[in-house]
Amino acid sequence: MKKFLDENFLLQTKTAQQLYHEFAKQMPIIDYHCHLPQQQIAEDKQFENITQAWLYGDHYKWRAMRTNGVDEAYCTGAKNDWQKFEKWAETVPYTMRNPLYHWTHLELQRYFNVNEILNGSSARNIYDQTSSLLQTPDHSVRNLLRKMNVKVVCTTDDPIDSLEYHLQLKNEGFEIPILPAFRPDKAMDVASAPKFNAYVKSLEAVTNISISSFEDFLYALQNRHDFFASMGCGVSDHGLEEIYSDDFTGEEIESIFNKVHGGKELSLVEQRKFKSCMLLHFAEWDWEKGWVQQYHLGALRNNNSRMMQSLGADTGWDSIGDFSQGRALAKFLNKLDSDDKLAKTIIYNLNPADNELFATMIGNFNDGSVAGKVQWGSGWWFLDQKDGMTKQINALSNMGLISKFVGMLTDSRSFLSFPRHEYFRRIICNLFGEEVENGELPNDVKWIGKLIQDVCYNNAQQYFGWEDTIKQAQSSKFAATALK
Numbered sequence: 001m002k003k004f005l006d007e008n009f010l011l012q013t014k015t016a017q018q019l020y021h022e023f024a025k026q027m028p029i030i031d032y033h034c035h036l037p038q039q040q041i042a043e044d045k046q047f048e049n050i051t052q053a054w055l056y057g058d059h060y061k062w063r064a065m066r067t068n069g070v071d072e073a074y075c076t077g078a079k080n081d082w083q084k085f086e087k088w089a090e091t092v093p094y095t096m097r098n099p100l101y102h103w104t105h106l107e108l109q110r111y112f113n114v115n116e117i118l119n120g121s122s123a124r125n126i127y128d129q130t131s132s133l134l135q136t137p138d139h140s141v142r143n144l145l146r147k148m149n150v151k152v153v154c155t156t157d158d159p160i161d162s163l164e165y166h167l168q169l170k171n172e173g174f175e176i177p178i179l180p181a182f183r184p185d186k187a188m189d190v191a192s193a194p195k196f197n198a199y200v201k202s203l204e205a206v207t208n209i210s211i212s213s214f215e216d217f218l219y220a221l222q223n224r225h226d227f228f229a230s231m232g233c234g235v236s237d238h239g240l241e242e243i244y245s246d247d248f249t250g251e252e253i254e255s256i257f258n259k260v261h262g263g264k265e266l267s268l269v270e271q272r273k274f275k276s277c278m279l280l281h282f283a284e285w286d287w288e289k290g291w292v293q294q295y296h297l298g299a300l301r302n303n304n305s306r307m308m309q310s311l312g313a314d315t316g317w318d319s320i321g322d323f324s325q326g327r328a329l330a331k332f333l334n335k336l337d338s339d340d341k342l343a344k345t346i347i348y349n350l351n352p353a354d355n356e357l358f359a360t361m362i363g364n365f366n367d368g369s370v371a372g373k374v375q376w377g378s379g380w381w382f383l384d385q386k387d388g389m390t391k392q393i394n395a396l397s398n399m400g401l402i403s404k405f406v407g408m409l410t411d412s413r414s415f416l417s418f419p420r421h422e423y424f425r426r427i428i429c430n431l432f433g434e435e436v437e438n439g440e441l442p443n444d445v446k447w448i449g450k451l452i453q454d455v456c457y458n459n460a461q462q463y464f465g466w467e468d469t470i471k472q473a474q475s476s477k478f479a480a481t482a483l484k
């Protein structure tokens with residue numbers, strides 16, 4: 001019997017072990033999409049205990065605790081940090097076969113050198129041990145990123161965000177570029193007139209542009225897009241149920257904007273037309289600036305209205321939706337491609353039933369101008385686990401080129417979740433290793449090791465064009481040190 005989570009965790013063959021230990025493991029990390037709070041990086045936050053780092057914003061863990069019958073007071077409620085951690089620790093043995101079980105123990109090992117199994121009886125020890133480490137400068141959030149050999153982080157930001165912390169980090173010469181990503185979901189969400197108009201007001205305030213027409217609205221947003229670019233942003237992101245690609249005319253959009261801006265609610269048809277128009281504008285700006293655009297498609301969000309009312313969004317009431325993705329996605333990408341305005345694009349599906357659809361969709365628009373120009377993103381959210389990643393890697397191998405894949409990202413709100421890159425690397429090394437040993441691939445470990453290193457790091461570095469960004473940030477570190 002193999003030992004639980006030892007150095008050859010998930011690596012079932014000698015070749016897989018060699019691929020991981022000699023090639024994948026050493027590669028740095030580019031986390032091109034996550035939800036880390038940039039303010040905490042700017043402050044170089046020091047957590048007082050592991051509950052703050054692990055449980056404050058993690059709806060994956062809250063869902064598991066609730067399912068285990070733990071009262072909300074221990075998830076998002078008023079119980080103290082130790083009480084919350086104890087309930088989580090008691091839940092962990094019940095999370096076996098959920099990725100949380102692996103992530104939890106990988107994170108304990110990698111950040112804290114804790115090899116014990118977390119459960120009710122080890123809880124106190126592990127809490128004290130990890131918390132005292134988290135209080136040392138060695139475990140400040142910046143050092144947590146350094147520990148994982150992270151080279152770039154992309155946060156997720158609304159167009160009206162000030163990006164003040166990004167600026168602070170840049171001015172300080174932090175050697176890991178913390179770049180913003182432009183996520184304008186709220187700017188196209190016209191489901192509620194009061195909400196949309198409140199957003200327009202904030203946009204006016206931040207841009208100093210008075211908005212009384214659709215043209216003004218676009219101008220103000222584009223102003224923010226330019227500002228993001230000036231802050232080193234090269235990535236946009238959209239979290240949508242589906243791509244909107246309905247037909248519309250300029251006059252229709254103007255009158256839709258005037259209607260909602262005047263406080264009237266829009267019909268579903270009008271909402272879809274507006275969103276279709278906005279998506280095209282955003283995509284054109286991304287193309288003009290040479291950005292990479294990302295589309296996270298298929299989440300059915302905020303399904304529990306009772307819990308939504310008390311806790312708000314992103315607290316664990318979302319699931320996989322069954323939206324129809326293919327036709328509109330193809331129409332949208334085709335429109336951009338036909339106008340010669342298709343930026344580098346990454347599409348992510350949340351419904352695993354769409355895996356092969358997405359794997360084949362990207363091939364429609366890979367025209368040889370850029371390697372892997374249109375990418376199918378890594379298994380995301382509910383699919384970010386061993387089975388989901390394996391299926392994504394296999395479908396992409398079968399229907400595209402896994403060798404040109406830009407690889408894994410954390411998509412996380414936690415500074416402790418970077419071992420997910422390791423998890424992904426072990427899985428892909430295992431898949432290649434098994435096929436080498438079965439005689440399905442040649443025993444050319446050097447070449448396969450190179451392909452794996454590309455997927456782990458090199459492809460992303462090239463695709464996002466971050467080689468110089470990384471080099472400059474590294475040298476500014478030395479400049480900052482020299483100044484002291």
Ligand SMILES: [Zn+2]
Pocket residue numbers: 033034035156296411
């Ligand atoms: Zn995300």
